[in-house]
Each structure stands twice: as structure tokens, then as C-alpha cells.
Amino acid sequence: MFGMSLELSVLPSGYIQTNAFLLQDRERGEAILIDAPHFVWVDVEPLLKESGCKLVALLLTHGHYDHMGDGCRIQGMGVPTYGHKDDEPLYSNPARMLPYAYPPDIKLDPVPINHWVDDGDTIELLGHKIEVRHVPGHCPGNILFYFPELKSAFVGDALFAGSIGRYDLPGGDFTVLEKSIRERIYTLPDDVEVMPGHGPSTLVGDEKETNPHVRP
Numbered sequence: 001m002f003g004m005s006l007e008l009s010v011l012p013s014g015y016i017q018t019n020a021f022l023l024q025d026r027e028r029g030e031a032i033l034i035d036a037p038h039f040v041w042v043d044v045e046p047l048l049k050e051s052g053c054k055l056v057a058l059l060l061t062h063g064h065y066d067h068m069g070d071g072c073r074i075q076g077m078g079v080p081t082y083g084h085k086d087d088e089p090l091y092s093n094p095a096r097m098l099p100y101a102y103p104p105d106i107k108l109d110p111v112p113i114n115h116w117v118d119d120g121d122t123i124e125l126l127g128h129k130i131e132v133r134h135v136p137g138h139c140p141g142n143i144l145f146y147f148p149e150l151k152s153a154f155v156g157d158a159l160f161a162g163s164i165g166r167y168d169l170p171g172g173d174f175t176v177l178e179k180s181i182r183e184r185i186y187t188l189p190d191d192v193e194v195m196p197g198h199g200p201s202t203l204v205g206d207e208k209e210t211n212p213h214v215r216p
């Protein structure tokens with residue numbers, strides 16, 4: 001269990017083990033998915049069948065191919081998508097990232113975004129308030145989804161346990177990333193669990209204390 005009646009499933013999927021997060025509320029009969037790497041639907045569908053939950057939203061942390069390979073398919077089933085406008089060029093033309101993708105012949109479909117969200121916006125899903133924070137620097141449109149009541153933040157590729165996102169890809173910038181982490185992640189309460197796009201979760205307080213790349 002995760003929070004009051006929410007169940008969290010962490011589903012690393014796709015070519016480079018990108019974390020997708022499925023949040024299900026059996027009482028409401030609703031679920032949301034955060035990020036949609038290639039082939040994640042193969043894992044999500046049976047979980048929804050078992051719980052009887054309907055997928056009501058796909059939240060995308062950013063427009064990199066490894067986070068949205070199944071996005072087109074899921075949006076096509078009538079699931080509304082959320083993303084940040086600054087990654088619109090990647091959502092509409094993910095092949096821009098093909099030179100940096102693994103494997104190089106990967107199939108990439110554009111992902112239509114139904115709701116553009118920005119820093120300071122609040123989304124309400126599954127009866128929870130979700131705060132959107134803009135954390136660019138890994139790419140222009142990386143956002144995080146902060147669930148204050150669950151003390152969790154899903155941060156995409158901005159910050160990892162003991163590490164930070166790549167800033168050498170197109171649209172990346174270390175100075176911008178450092179500012180995002182300091183001002184938009186390290187300002188969350190210390191006991192908030194950071195759920196990154198790759199690898200294990202961590203705590204805001206632990207990263208502030210020990211992350212060697214960005215000091216508070």
C-alpha cells in the first residue's frame with residue numbers, strides 16, 4: 001500500500017529500464033500512469049484487469065523517447081495525457097532523439113498531449129492534489145509531479161539517487177539543471193521520497209546531504 005488507499009507499482013520497462021509508476025485506487029476504481037516506456041502496457045494491462053481500475057491519466061515527466069514509447073498507444077485508447085509545452089518538439093517529433101537512442105532503429109510514435117501543464121499548476125486526480133514543478137536542464141520540458149499527501153515526487157530524469165540527469169543531450173544545460181534541483185527539488189520537505197526515471201528512489205534530505213553533483 002502507498003498512502004491511504006493507493007497502491008504503487010514501479011514498472012521498469014523499455015530498452016533502457018525506464019521507471020514507469022502505476023498508481024491504483026481500488027475504491028475509486030481509477031488509476032494513473034506516470035511515464036510510458038516501450039512495452040509498459042504489457043505490464044499495466046493485467047494489473048488494471050486484476051484491480052478493475054480504469055486508467056484515467058498518463059502523466060509524462062518529459063519528452064525523451066525512453067519515457068513515452070507506449071504513449072501514443074495509451075493516448076489512443078482515450079487516456080488523457082499531460083506534459084510540458086517546452087518538450088512539444090519532442091512529443092510531436094520524437095525521432096529528433098533517434099541519434100541518441102538505443103537501439104538506433106527504435107520505433108518512435110508522436111504522442112499527442114491533451115493537457116499542457118506548467119510550474120505551479122495543480123492537477124487533481126484520484127482525489128489527490130498533484131503539484132507540477134518545472135525542472136528543466138536535463139531537457140527543456142522536464143516537470144515533476146509532487147503528491148504532498150503521499151510525500152512523493154516523481155521527478156523524471158532531473159535527479160537520481162546519488163546522481164543527476166544528463167545535461168549533454170540537445171536542450172540540456174548543467175547550470176539550468178543545478179538551479180532546478182536547488183530551487184524546485186531541494187525546497188521540498190526532507191522526508192519527501194524522490195521517484196526518479198531510472199534506478200531506486202531516494203529522499204530529498206538524503207540528496208541534499210550527500211549528492212556529489214548538486215549541493216544545496
Ligand SMILES: [Zn+2]
Pocket residue numbers: 062064138157
Ligand atoms: Zn530523459
